[in-house]
Amino acid sequence: MKNALKGVLLSALVLPGLGQFVLKRRLRGTLVMLAFLALLGIMTIQAINKALAIVGNMTIEAGQVDVNGITDAVRQATTGSDTLLSVLVLVGWLVVSVDAYLLGKKLDHQEQEPTKVV
Numbered sequence: 052m053k054n055a056l057k058g059v060l061l062s063a064l065v066l067p068g069l070g071q072f073v074l075k076r077r078l079r080g081t082l083v084m085l086a087f088l089a090l091l092g093i094m095t096i097q098a099i100n101k102a103l104a105i106v107g108n109m110t111i112e113a114g115q116v117d118v119n120g121i122t123d124a125v126r127q128a129t130t131g132s133d134t135l136l137s138v139l140v141l142v143g144w145l146v147v148s149v150d151a152y153l154l155g156k157k158l159d160h161q162e163q164e165p166t167k168v169v
Contacts, residue, residue, distance in 0.1 A: 052084075053155065053159050054074055054154075054155035054156075054158040054159045054162075055153075055155030055156040055158075055159055056155065057070070057073065057074070057155060057156035058070035058073065058074050058151035058152055058154055059148050059149075059151050059152040059155065061073055061151065062147050062150075062151035063144070063148040063151075066084055066087070066146070067083055067084065067087045067143070067144050067147040068080040068081065068082070068083030068084035068085075068086075068087060068147060069084065070147075070148070070151030070152075070154070070155070071083060071147070071150065071151055071154060072084070072118070074151065074154050074155055074158060075116050076154060083147050086143075087140070087143070087144070090139075090140050090143075091140070093136070094133075094136060094137070094140070097133065098153075101128045103124060104128065104165045105121065105124045105128060108124060109121065110126075155160070
């Protein structure tokens, strides 16, 4: 498999930064993976905290949960910062995938150049 394809598939489909890591840019790949996992952890913690707050505010009347009330609470709990963080993660994922592709193309090109004998 060519380096460009391997790099972009690993970074886009498995874990951002993994393509760079496999293509021997270990520090760059590790930093990207750690940053992505940290952002994913922050997003998960925020989602859990909001879900717990919604569950804590739910009222059960006659053994029935008010689905419309839950839907309204979820809509109110979603903020602009959640959307912004999600967009930043997706844009970052795209940039990292393109970087892995370009890095792989560069390595493919270097491997195709004939070696000069002096």
